[in-house]
Amino acid sequence: MQRILSSEVKDQVGQSVLMRGWAQTVRDHAKVAFIDLRDRKGLTQLVFTGNMLEEVRKVTPESVITIEGKVAERPQSLVNINIISGTVEIQVEKLTIESIAKTLPMPLDDRTVSEDIRLKYRYLDIRSKKMAENLRLRHKMNNLIREHFTSHDFAEIETPYISKSTPEGARDYLVPARIAPGMFYALPQSPQQYKQLLMVAGMERYFQIVRCFRDEDARGDRQPEFTQLDVEMSFTSPEEILALTEELVLDLVKKLFPEKTLTTPNVPRISFKEAMEKYGNDRPDMRKDTSNDDELAFAFVVDFPLFEWKESEKRWDATHHPFTSPAPEWEDNFEKHPEKAIALQYDLVLNGSEIGGGSIRIHKPDVQGRIFEFMGHTKEGIQDKFGHLLEAFEYGVPPHGGIALGLDRMYTILLKEQSIRDVIAFAKSGDGRDLMMNAPSEVDESQLKELGLKLIK
Secondary structure: OOEOOOOOHHHOOOOEEEEEEEEEEEEEOOOEEEEEEEEOOEEEEEEEEHHHHHHHOOOOOOOEEEEEEEEEEOOHHHOOOOOOOOOEEEEEEEEEEEEOOOOOOOOOOOOOOOHHHHHHOHHHHOOOHHHHHHHHHHHHHHHHHHHHHHHOOOEEOOOOOOEOOOOOOOOOOEEEOOOOOOOEEEOOOOOHHHHHHHHHOOOOEEEEEEEEEOOOOOEOOEOOEEEEEEEEEEOOOHHHHHHHHHHHHHHHHHHHOOOOEEOOOOOOEEEHHHHHHHHOOOOOOOOOOOOOOOEEOEEEEEOOEOEEEEOOOOEEEEOOOOOEOEOHHHOOOOOOOOOOOEEOEEEEEEOOEEEEEEEEEOOOHHHHHHHHHHOOOOHHHHHHHHHHHHHHHOOOOOOEEEEEEEHHHHHHHHOOOOOHHHOOOOOOOOOOOEOOOOEOOOOOHHHHHHHOOOOOO
16 A cells, blocks of 8 residues: 555545654544644544554654554534645554654744754754745745756856865865865855856856855854855846846745735845945845835845955955956056945845845956955965966956855745744754754864874863
């Protein structure tokens, strides 16, 4: 007999069926007992009578069971419209207890449980209706993104997880190289240089749903590791990139969140200068009613400054990253008035949160070199950190640009959660620890010796 799911039971009235899942609740009423069996499609009520009662009393909540029985219609007065199989129930004829669950350390579906407990027992937390729904919706959103870019002739290409440490705005996670004692790989803060090299390679249209790593303090909208949609295009323009992104986010809302309302039918553009003057920040919340979670206000912020002054270091630094192209009118003279220079940079904001950013990249080696020098890099430092990229540009590089969206942040807002940890399957705690796996953790002295490392107490 083939297993059926809760979504299929209502079509099997009068038939014998086999079901497998978790005993969400067990209710014993002396002469009759009930179990709500949970599978990936929902709940089904199981009914036990007669000689089945002795067996069912061995079942604890959240135990895994297999049953065989006959599907019967419920009396109209007992129909449960809140579950997918609510018009039927199963008269159980055979019960197999696959594994007994001990008493859970936390109730499921109770969001008042402390986050630390939920993260420690994440495999139980994911059994909750809300977390399971979040993860399945995340899959649907990822799938829609892949279909969107595939339909626009993009290729999804994977880039390395261990590479070279380069200054990109945050602290790198370093990985010691056993094969080269004293040398290190770094986990990528983003695939920035790789996607630009893919443009040099002639791929023209690249995207990737990719994991990125930054060793920085965690908070509600940050994790040591996070997921972004990464996009790069050759022979493009800011308007083409923004139009493609606008089409994506509007399609995502229309197809997966039809209950939500958009403040504007399209994604408006607002300059950095106007955003600062009107809203006091560069990620304006443009909703009509900021207390309404079902209202979505997307906006593109454009015309960012090319540089920002780093007072602690007494130097100019890139507002976005050092590969961002100056606006055409500033390409030849950004050094003269760096405080006025404009970048071909743009951000995507949603309800007051920055959920994405990108730019047209510098594709001229001389301009890229001048940017590095203006930011204070020595020629030797430039060659050491970025020589591979500049060399690649000497073999024919197309004009190119792209954008990256922080999917965890965007999904958090769309799913009306308060923290990105509620849209990530196995999230880290607020201070960056994995409470379930107890990481970070110590390693054996032999492992350190093999890597040529010694700890400073």
